[in-house]
Amino acid sequence: MTPLPSVKILMLSKDPSFLSGAGGGDALQRHLYYLERLRKRAPGSEIRIVTFSTSPHPVFAAPVPGLNIYGTGSWHRAFYLPNTMKAVRQATRDGWCPDIITTQGPYEEGLLGLFIASSFSARFVPQIHFDLFSPEWLKESPWNPLRRMLACHVLKKADRVRVVSPGMKNDLVEHLGLSPQHIDVIPVGVSFRVTSLAAKACREKLSPRLEGRFCVLFVGRFCQAKNLPLWLKVARRVLDVIPETFFVLAGDGPLSQEVRTQAQRMGLTDACLFLGNIPYRDLPEVYGAADLFLLTSSHESFGRVVLEAQLASVPVVATACAGPAGILVDGETGRLTPPGDADATAAAVINLLLDEPGRKSMAAKALGRVEEPYGRQKLADDLTRLWCGP
Structure with a gap:
């Protein structure tokens, strides 16, 4: 492959884990890998990321040559935009001039990214990682109708748009009239590594209470989109039919205490284990302890946890919102x-828990369909191809 000219990419993000590692995600590792693949295609390319941080002062980190990260130093998210502008000035103070501005959201930071792109005469490539046209998302915040209006304006002005699922692409074509040729479907790469420990060892490490019981797992953020009240309702129905079931929830978020209180109110305390945030490197052992993964989201743009469960050979039951519906084949791979x-979700969980051969067959089929299309090298190369394009 003939090397391409180097490109300079400025990314605007709200993910604090780039600097703090909060939330157990793998954002930093993914972007280090993106840089590695980008430099194979276009040697000398650079990525600079401006991201939300809560430290009292702006933070700067350079994990490797070519990847610099600038924190906004925002004591509250209300100050994210003005603090981001300060961080952008810091990132470009040495005369560094970006060729591409990409934003991890299409509304507040998207509008700012559009302005910055115009200032630098750079290409503007916003990203969408959620279901912008979901009625459920619209109801989650009184600000969301305004955010949708901003997003629609921003997306129409973009040079290209990156989405994480075909359904999202179809929505942009249908609702905004965007050209399909200007929308790139590139899911989020998964850096998941399956544990070498046997299921019994994973269970012993996680909790002695798992001995001799089925394990149903959730991994994710405790937020409205995940509809964890429904998850607990399903757990209650499953427990009434299969008393030897245990429910493990890994993650944290704004609704964490509310979910724990509801579990207690529903009499699930002795059948639930709340793990809190788990470092990403330790998640394979959590998946390794599970018999089944349950996702009850009201809206989900993609569903990386579905892929992680499939890579760990854990069968998945999920509500048929955009993300899981684009990954799972009902009755075959999930x-x-x-x-x-x-009721329908609990019935699906119960049927699978009582059908061990069916679970194993489903997990094997899912693994066979997920490894190639969602491999991290393919997805990283698709993303870097977008960045290097005309």
Whole structure:
């Protein structure tokens, strides 16, 4: 492959884990890998990331040559935009001039990214990692109708748009009239590494209470989109039929205490284990302890946790919102149930827990379909091809 000219990419993000590692995600590792693949295609390329941080002063980190990260030093998210402008000035103070501005959201930072792109005569490539046209998302915040209006304006002005699922691409074509040729479907790469420990060892390490019981798992953020009240309703119905079931929830978020309180109110305390945030490197052992993964989101743009479960050979039951519906084949590589339907979802979980050969067959089929299309090198190369394009 003939080397391409180097490119300079400025990314605007709200993910604090780039600097702090909060939330157990793998954002930093993914972007280090993106840089590695980008430099194979276009030697000398650089990525600079401006991201939300809560430290009292702006933070700067240079993990490797070519990847610099600038924190906004925002004591509250309300100050994210003005603090981001200060951080952008810091990132470009040495005369560094970006060729591409990319934003990890299409509304507040998207509008700012559009302005910055115009200032530098750079290409503007916003990203969408959520279901912008979901009625459920619209109801989550009184600000979301305004955010959708901003996003629609920004997306129409973009040079290209990156989305993480075909369904999202179809929505942009249908609702905004965007050209399909200007929308790139590139899911988020998964850096998941399957544990070498046997299931019994994973269970012993996680909790002695898992001995001799089925394990149903959730991994993710405790937020409204994940519809964890529905998850607990399903757990209650499953427990009534299969008393030897145990429910493990890994993650944290704004609804964490509310979910724990609801579990206690529903009599699930002795059957639930709340792990809190788990470092990403330790998640394989959590998946390794599970018999089944349950996702009850009201809306989900992609669903990386679905891929992680499949790579760990854990069968998945998920509500049929955009992300999981784009990954799972119902009855073959997983089970899809109507969003909000506790009875149908509980029935799917119960049927799979009581059908060990069916679970193993489903997990094997899912693994066979997920490894190639969602491999991290393919997805990283698709993304760097977008960045290097005309």
